[in-house]
Amino acid sequence: xxxxxxxxxxxxxxxxxxxxxxxxxxxxxxxxxxxxxxxxxxxxxxxxxxxxxxxxxxxxxxxxxxxxxxxxxxxxxxxxxxxxxxxxxxxxxxxxxxxxxxxxxxxxxxxxxxxxxxxxxxxxxxxxxxxxxxxxxxxxxxxxxxxxxxxxxxxxxxxxxxxxxxxxxxxxxxxxxxxxxxxxxxxxxxxxxxxxxxxxxxxxxxxxxxxxxxxxxxxxxxxxxxxxxxxxxxxxxxxxxxxxxxxxxxxxxxxxxxxxxxxxxxxxxxxxxxxxxxxxxxxxxxxxxxxxxxxxxxxxxxxxxxxxxxxxxxxxxxxxxxxxxxxxxxxxxxxxxxxxxxxxxxxxxxxxxxxxxxxxxxxxxxxxxxxxxxxxxxxxxxxxxxxxxxxxxxxxxxxxxxxxxxxxxxxxxxxxxxxxxxxxxxxxxxxxxxxx
Amino acid sequence: xxxxxxxxxxxxxxxxxxxxxxxxxxxxxxxxxxxxxxxxxxxxxxxxxxxxxxxxxxxxxxxxxxxxxxxxxxxxxxxxxxxxxxxxxxxxxxxxxxxxxxxxxxxxxxxxxxxxxxxxxxxxxxxxxxxxxxxxxxxxxxxxxxxxxxxxxxxxxxxxxxxxxxxxxxxxxxxxxxxxxxxxxxxxxxxxxxxxxxxxxxxxxxxxxxxxxxxxxxxxxxxxxxxxxxxxxxxxxxxxxxxxxxxxxxxxxxxxxxxxxxxxxxxxxxxxxxxxxxxxxxxxxxxxxx
Numbered sequence: 001x002x003x004x005x006x007x008x009x010x011x012x013x014x015x016x017x018x019x020x021x022x023x024x025x026x027x028x029x030x031x032x033x034x035x036x037x038x039x040x041x042x043x044x045x046x047x048x049x050x051x052x053x054x055x056x057x058x059x060x061x062x063x064x065x066x067x068x069x070x071x072x073x074x075x076x077x078x079x080x081x082x083x084x085x086x087x088x089x090x091x092x093x094x095x096x097x098x099x100x101x102x103x104x105x106x107x108x109x110x111x112x113x114x115x116x117x118x119x120x121x122x123x124x125x126x127x128x129x130x131x132x133x134x135x136x137x138x139x140x141x142x143x144x145x146x147x148x149x150x151x152x153x154x155x156x157x158x159x160x161x162x163x164x165x166x167x168x169x170x171x172x173x174x175x176x177x178x179x180x181x182x183x184x185x186x187x188x189x190x191x192x193x194x195x196x197x198x199x200x201x202x203x204x205x206x207x208x209x210x211x212x213x214x215x216x217x218x219x220x221x222x223x224x225x226x227x228x229x230x231x232x233x234x235x236x237x238x239x240x241x242x243x244x245x246x247x248x249x250x251x252x253x254x255x256x257x258x259x260x261x262x263x264x265x266x267x268x269x270x271x272x273x274x275x276x277x278x279x280x281x282x283x284x285x286x287x288x289x290x291x292x293x294x295x296x297x298x299x300x301x302x303x304x305x306x307x308x309x310x311x312x313x314x315x316x317x318x319x320x321x322x323x324x325x326x327x328x329x330x331x332x333x334x335x336x337x338x339x340x341x342x343x344x345x346x347x348x349x350x351x352x353x354x355x356x357x358x359x360x361x362x363x364x365x366x367x368x369x370x371x372x373x374x375x376x377x378x379x380x381x382x383x384x385x386x387x388x389x390x391x392x393x394x395x396x397x398x399x400x401x402x403x404x405x406x407x408x409x410x411x412x413x414x415x416x417x418x419x420x421x422x423x424x425x426x427x428x429x430x431x432x433x434x435x436x
Numbered sequence: 437x438x439x440x441x442x443x444x445x446x447x448x449x450x451x452x453x454x455x456x457x458x459x460x461x462x463x464x465x466x467x468x469x470x471x472x473x474x475x476x477x478x479x480x481x482x483x484x485x486x487x488x489x490x491x492x493x494x495x496x497x498x499x500x501x502x503x504x505x506x507x508x509x510x511x512x513x514x515x516x517x518x519x520x521x522x523x524x525x526x527x528x529x530x531x532x533x534x535x536x537x538x539x540x541x542x543x544x545x546x547x548x549x550x551x552x553x554x555x556x557x558x559x560x561x562x563x564x565x566x567x568x569x570x571x572x573x574x575x576x577x578x579x580x581x582x583x584x585x586x587x588x589x590x591x592x593x594x595x596x597x598x599x600x601x602x603x604x605x606x607x608x609x610x611x612x613x614x615x616x617x618x619x620x621x622x623x624x625x626x627x628x629x630x631x632x633x634x635x636x637x638x639x640x641x642x643x644x645x646x647x648x649x650x651x652x653x654x655x656x657x658x659x660x661x662x663x664x665x666x667x668x669x670x671x672x673x674x675x676x677x678x679x680x681x682x683x684x685x686x687x688x689x690x691x692x693x694x695x696x697x698x699x700x701x702x703x704x705x706x707x708x709x710x711x712x713x714x715x716x717x718x719x720x721x722x723x724x725x726x
Contacts, residue, residue: 080690080691080693081690083477084477084690084693084695087477087478088477088478088695102693105476105477105692105693106477106478106693107478108478108479109477109478193674193675194670194671194673194674195670195671195672195673195674195676196671196673245562245563246582246585247562247563247580247582247585248562248585249562249582249585249586249673249674249675250562250582250583250584250585250590250670250673250674251562251585252671255561255562255563258563258564259563262563262564264563395476395692395693395694398692398693399688399692399694402687402688402691402692403497403687403688403692404673404676408675408676411673411674411675412675415585415586415587415674415675417587417675417677426496429496430495430496430497433491433494433495
């Protein structure tokens, strides 16, 4: 080939791939980079859901939006470290899944996604107030709520039946009495009061509220040290000794699953993962009579206290990072994921373990599949309060949450390290240092 | 140009200096700067003087974490030294399979901390502890022992795991030290009528002192700033009874996003560790003088 001919041929080829345009525009090609979105999420407790992301969403997103989706999943506890590194260095995943009220902590780093939220709100019967509050800062959505993993008490129906309890206790006082009998039969309630992110605070915060205690008032003044709080701590101290597996002081979020599945505890507050595991391991997990364990599990809401009944779900939200070079593409992706047809693919494999962020999903046909999961359908309506109540779920509320102050308040008294009075005073003092 | 000693020396030192500046000095200076500001994730913050330090000082969880760190370091170092010395003296003797046993002794030290901490966590598990199972089924106990669910127990368990992990480092280093001691000295002492204890106390121990000191200082630094073991074993619980400065600083700095306060908390380790290193350097200088 002659030199001239070669240049001509290659020139034509390059022009065909857009070189001429690039040269004309005097800038480097950003096409490949612009169409890749890196999303960081937790390792879902329902592995099938991560499979949907990787095996269904990835090819479909490529087809529908021309976006190459890169899904990375890590342990939920490691997400804050990754987000911190990304934000401080200005590079990292385009979208980061954030738990609970982390959108408030990283508010200045999130792209406004109010338009997507409004669309979902309108089309899907209204976003739950708690989901909205966790993601709205200064009037705009700094992150988009994705799902909530509600917590309910999983309990052994036959063991409750055996002591004559046909219906799950409605109040803490009744639950105390029932728990006492079950513990005497070496079947205690299992509950963590350890320094762990999920099951401990989702138990202790609603417990506190149901007795009328709260961290602060609407102006941010600490009002934890009240007779209501003290009553709740006193109640917990005897309730703990009488009815609980006292090893729970050291449990993390997985201990109760193992203890329940091995038949050591009669009940435990949890996402539906105990039940899901017993379904998946029907041959492995049996009752003492040899029946599959899942046939002996039911779910119930946390009982009511003298001042009401509350629930707490763990919220999962997606933040489009401001440092992202392709925030527009990332928003397009979120919009695509939230369309009913696409969201449904992920929602159905959750089987109720994670619930939708808007009311419409309560009427989905998936809920007809398994009556044991049915209580989860509407439980999010009971989440009327969030961390930092009666103020906002802001940075200060997150600091108190991450220091486990409310949980430790109960743990210190339950474990005998402090009297209930001392423990309440201690917790109020610690909150006071945060809410200065 | 390279013939000039100054230039050559500078050229040879430059890469090392660069690494020190980039990876040690820069983060350290940044940490000091952060600790003096109200920086949080994504928000630059402003200069607040020593407010973060005073807040930490008044924080009862920090006070507890500080006490825990001192307790943990003190007892773990004592046990590691005593047991490491004992092991080193045993291994210094001649016996069959000496090499294999010496090598296998290093296992706890080689296994990644996270992995071994997980294994220990299983052994201490409140419900499934193998030790509880054995003791319970052999009738020694009627109730489960609260390995990690009682604050005091949990702290001693953490000390135990740290000792288990750190002891081989002591033993191997002290063994190396023991082998440099001439057998003649022991022979001479024996001829003078010294018994085994006298020979250890008056011959071995003084000669082993420099090595012991170095290894103790290293261990104190590592134990004082320990993070992984507690993070995996207890997460700082129950009720903050096992929080160390490092785990608490992580919780505030990373989990709560308060980078300034987290930096201030971790800098509380600095004066203590500085004191330890200063003491070591002074001692070594004195030894050189002799």
